Amino acid sequence: MTSKQRVLILGATGQTGKSIFDALVAEPESFEVEALVRPSSAEKPEVKGLSRVVSKVHVIDISGPIDELVRVMTGVDVFISGIDAMSQLAQLQLVRAAKQAGVKRFVPCAFITIAPPGGVMALRDSKEEVYQEIWRQFLPYTIIDVGYWHQISFPTLPSGRVDYASVITPNINIHAGGTAPNMLVDLRDLGRLVARIIKDPRTLNHFVAAYSDVLSENEIYSVMEEVSGEKIVERKHISAEEIITQRAEATAKAKAEPGNWLAQTPLFLGDYNYNKYVRGDNTPAYAKYLGYLDTRELYPDFTPTSFKEFAKELLKGGIERPYGRYRERFEALKGGK
Numbered sequence: 521m522t523s524k525q526r527v528l529i530l531g532a533t534g535q536t537g538k539s540i541f542d543a544l545v546a547e548p549e550s551f552e553v554e555a556l557v558r559p560s561s562a563e564k565p566e567v568k569g570l571s572r573v574v575s576k577v578h579v580i581d582i583s584g585p586i587d588e589l590v591r592v593m594t595g596v597d598v599f600i601s602g603i604d605a606m607s608q609l610a611q612l613q614l615v616r617a618a619k620q621a622g623v624k625r626f627v628p629c630a631f632i633t634i635a636p637p638g639g640v641m642a643l644r645d646s647k648e649e650v651y652q653e654i655w656r657q658f659l660p661y662t663i664i665d666v667g668y669w670h671q672i673s674f675p676t677l678p679s680g681r682v683d684y685a686s687v688i689t690p691n692i693n694i695h696a697g698g699t700a701p702n703m704l705v706d707l708r709d710l711g712r713l714v715a716r717i718i719k720d721p722r723t724l725n726h727f728v729a730a731y732s733d734v735l736s737e738n739e740i741y742s743v744m745e746e747v748s749g750e751k752i753v754e755r756k757h758i759s760a761e762e763i764i765t766q767r768a769e770a771t772a773k774a775k776a777e778p779g780n781w782l783a784q785t786p787l788f789l790g791d792y793n794y795n796k797y798v799r800g801d802n803t804p805a806y807a808k809y810l811g812y813l814d815t816r817e818l819y820p821d822f823t824p825t826s827f828k829e830f831a832k833e834l835l836k837g838g839i840e841r842p843y844g845r846y847r848e849r850f851e852a853l854k855g856g857k
């Protein structure tokens with residue numbers, strides 16, 4: 521591809537969107553980046569931060585008149601959504617607007633573990649509604665799923681040395697024996713991989729699995745012990761049966777309180793545990809079976825950050841805690857993982 525791609529990103533103040541935003545603005549020869557933010561966030565410092573980096577930050581209500589969305593999407597080559605887990609269906613109108621505007625590639629907010637549609641993960645199923653709207657519209661797309669982030673995959677240590685970067689402390693859970701292999705990714709690589717994928721004509725109208733290494737929880741604990749020199753003796757074992765029971769309870773609660781983050785998040789976590797540790801879906805082999813392209817095969821020259829390299833940085837104090845702005849919410853969830 522010779523000319524620059526004009527890319528509009530929704531969610532550039534969030535975890536996934538920020539990783540993508542940072543990676544694309546680092547390649548000014550390839551991308552002209554713009555951001556779409558909601559009116560209620562226009563004055564936030566994070567949004568002011570975006571304006572310092574890119575010249576166009578569009579302040580738009582995505583549930584408002586579609587014409588406004590079509591106007592900002594006109595001329596856009598790639599639209600990328602990093603909208604939060606609870607707001608997936610707000611993308612339906614974005615899909616229709618992108619079609620009207622002639623967007624050349626729509627990247628909906630996938631970015632979760634590999635899972636089939638239909639009752640395994642409620643979040644995957646809400647994304648499916650968006651994918652089906654894309655297909656009904658005959659809109660060019662790429663659906664990118666990723667490994668579970670390194671940043672939320674590590675156990676805390678007895679010394680407390682890595683608590684600074686952990687979303688939940690202590691985090692010493694071992695699920696269903698800890699043996700299921702899972703695809704992982706460094707959140708900072710996620711954006712770099714997206715940059716590769718959206719430049720690549722081979723990924724148009726495909727699902728793509730983007731990840732670094734594949735490790736079980738037991739292997740992750742061993743890496744942390746090796747890198748830190750500490751022994752993680754205390755481990756909280758959660759059986760497959762307990763995961764299934766917790767997930768069922770979380771599902772009932774989430775259904776009773778649809779708009780409540782504190783009721784929805786345990787369902788997301790319960791579904792992830794079921795997906796990753798009970799069903800064991802989140803593997804390259806299953807991704808391939810579902811028809812995904814594999815970034816390790818597409819980009820053999822791209823060396824992703826392994827979990828071990830991440831762990832070394834973590835021990836040195838160089839990792840940022842995800843969801844810093846939601847610290848209080850995660851504290852309220854403590855113990856429920």
Ligand SMILES: NC(=O)c1ccc[n+]([C@@H]2O[C@H](COP(=O)([O-])OP(=O)(O)OC[C@H]3O[C@@H](n4cnc5c(N)ncnc54)[C@H](OP(=O)(O)O)[C@@H]3O)[C@@H](O)[C@H]2O)c1
Nearest residue numbers: 531532533534535536558561603604605631632667668669
């Ligand atoms: N693979 C993994 O390990 C993993 C881990 C966590 C999450 N995920 C997945 O990644 C995806 C993205 O989640 P995230 O946690 O990265 O999101 P997040 O940090 O919560 O950020 C959401 C972003 O969407 C923006 N947004 C929300 N509603 C909007 C609206 N109506 N109009 C414009 N912007 C809006 C937010 O902007 P404001 O600044 O206005 O709030 C924010 O920038 C989800 O599907 C999630 O399940 C995957």
